[in-house]
Amino acid sequence: MHSLALAQSVSGRLASAFKTFQNDPQLRNGIASLYVVDAKTGKVVFDQNSQLGLAPASTQKIITSASAYELLGDGFQYKTKFALAKTGEEGKLLIMPTGDPTLGSWRWGNTKDEAVLKELTQAISRQGVKHISSITVDNEGWNEEAIPDGWMWQDVGNYYGAGPAKLNWRENQFDVMLRSGKNIGDPVSIVGTVPELKGYKLRSELSSAAAGTGDNAYIYFPVNGTTGVIRGTIPVNESRFKISGALPAASDQFAGTLQDALTEAGIRSTGKVVVDSRGTANQQAKYAPFYTVTSPSLDSIIYWFNRKSVNLYGEALLRTIGYQKSGVGSTDAGVEAIQNLWKTRGIPETELNIVDGSGLSPLNRVTTQAQVKVLQHARKQPWFDGFYASLPLYNDMKMKSGTIRGVKGYTGYHKAKDGNEYVFSFLINNYNGSSGALVRKMYNVLDELK
Incomplete structure (x- = not known):
């Protein structure tokens, strides 16, 4: 009662x-x-x-x-596998992802971009390869449309609107550093991005707003375009004002960053990066798996x-x-x-x-x-x-x-x-x-x- x-x-x-x-x-x-x-x-x-x-x-x-x-x-854990087809000291690299959203994430020590790149570069080096002549990302079975239906254009260029790929990298996010003017209405310039964008450019159509108005900047990437635009405002008198955007193509960003890391390690990497959804499973017999990145648990x-x-x-x-x-x-x-x-x-x-x-x-x-x-x-x-x-x-x-x-x-x-x-x-x-x-x-x- x-x-x-x-x-x-x-x-x-x-x-x-x-x-x-x-x-x-x-x-x-x-x-x-x-x-x-x-x-x-x-x-x-x-x-x-x-x-x-x-x-x-x-x-x-x-x-x-x-x-x-x-x-x-x-x-459950995601596994991203790497395989090589070697001819002497030359190798073709095949990446077999499974949609891991934590690859390159800063939230765990072993998933951080520098940790992943270091381990992977060392693993390639141990294979005796001196030249990577091609990088193929296996996208078979994965819908190429990264953005779900119903998402708004104002959202999708910004970090919280990053869509999922079969190969994700750094949570498909990048930072833009901005410099505003001294007066309201002054143009805002782009200082740089972290990391450096691979295959994409940004231009600013931002203006300076009153002090204390905060982040009112939005990044827009046109469909299939390679140049994004930032519109809106940031406060006056900012020298490195940070906003965060969504990577337009995570696979290209990862592959380009990997090529830089390989070059630093003395391994040449040339050739175009190919994201292939047309039956790479048939090619896998030509490649020998040599390294796997395992995600944190579900x-x-x-x-x-x-x-x-x-x-x-x-x-x-x-x-x-x-x-x-x-x-x-x-x-x-x-x-x-x-x-x-x-x-x-x-x-x-x-x-x-x-x-x-x-x-x-x-x-x-x-x-x-x-x-x-x-x-x-x-x-x-x-x-x-x-x-x-x-x-x-x-x-x-x-x-x-x-x-x-x-x-x-x-x-x-x-x-x-x-x-x-x-x-x-x-x-x-x-x-x-x-x-x-x-x-x-x-x-x-x-x-x-x-």
């Missing part, structure tokens, strides 16, 4: 707080969905609009994470995926799931596999109407009920500890946040002071005004679970 009264009081408090929230001017033309269940019993504590499909933004990452654990396994990848909301990891995992299940490394194949997985666990695909793995696309529509069901399923799995550890802490609650224009969401777990545990999802679409003000009001509602 006591626990029933307690549950009713939490439900009542949530209902009151949610009503206040819904009547706030910031929600005048918006919509809010909140679904809360008792983690131990599964009983519904609060439900408002839980079966309405809304854009989830990055809260979608919990769906991709749980799906990757289920379909790939928590011990547990570790998902930790960073959720903690830092790395969109690339979600898109790479989605395509990897598609490749493992159907032999096609495409976003659509991954989406189908994820929808099929959760359909068998009672979540209809109409509640997981997704088009990518990260939530960056504004076309995604997910219900809060579906998200809570995924979180509830995760609690009962042997991989739950790793999944739970990956969730950030906001408002003293373990939850994944989500933010795109007009969208804010939080979904996760909370253990109250009285020992009751809750699983919840809270999504807002089409709010107005400042996101900071909205977040404080969302926290006020969620505080009723404490």
Whole structure:
């Protein structure tokens, strides 16, 4: 009886707080969905609009994470293999990637670009090769379109809009250093990029804005073009203002960087880099594998995926799931596999109407009920500890946040002071005004679970 009264009081408090929230001017033309269940019993504590499909933004990452654990396994690791076809001291290099998004990442010691290049160069040197005459990247089975449907052009040139390739490098990211003028409206020049871009150029159409206005610069790469443009503003009086962009062609960047490293090691590397999707498997018999780069475990990848909301990891995992299940490394194949997985666990695909793995696309529509069901399923799995550890802490609650224009969401777990545990999802679409003000009001509602 006591626990029933307690549950009713939490439900009542949530209902009151949610009503206040819904009547706030910031929600005048918006919509809010909140679904809360008792983690131990599964009983519904609060439900408002839980079966309405809304854009989830990055809260979608919990769906991709749980799906990757289920379909790939928590011990899953990517392997990038390197093979040589040697004639004397000359060799042709074949790279056989599998979509590893951590190759060259700065988040682990052994994945850092300099560590990978050093080990690989030494491995080539040990083969007695003095001249690499060609580099071929095996792209067979992998969709060449790096950008998922529905991503916005304003996003895709910038670091958070980096699409997944079969061969990824440095999280498909680069930095641009910018120098602004002394006066508002002065042109902004490009000091350089880190690393140096291979096969691509940038030009600036930026102008200088008032001090304290921050980063309002966006990189745009035209389709199949080799020159990108940076538009927007950065503050006045900056000598090395850093923004980060998405590499247009990660395979070319990796191969070009490898050629530089080989040259430094006294190994000549000439010839064009070829990314081949037309049956390199038939050629592999001519090559002898000599080196393999193994990624961190899935547990570790998902930790960073959720903690830092790395969109690339979600898109790479989605395509990897598609490749493992159907032999096609495409976003659509991954989406189908994820929808099929959760359909068998009672979540209809109409509640997981997704088009990518990260939530960056504004076309995604997910219900809060579906998200809570995924979180509830995760609690009962042997991989739950790793999944739970990956969730950030906001408002003293373990939850994944989500933010795109007009969208804010939080979904996760909370253990109250009285020992009751809750699983919840809270999504807002089409709010107005400042996101900071909205977040404080969302926290006020969620505080009723404490």
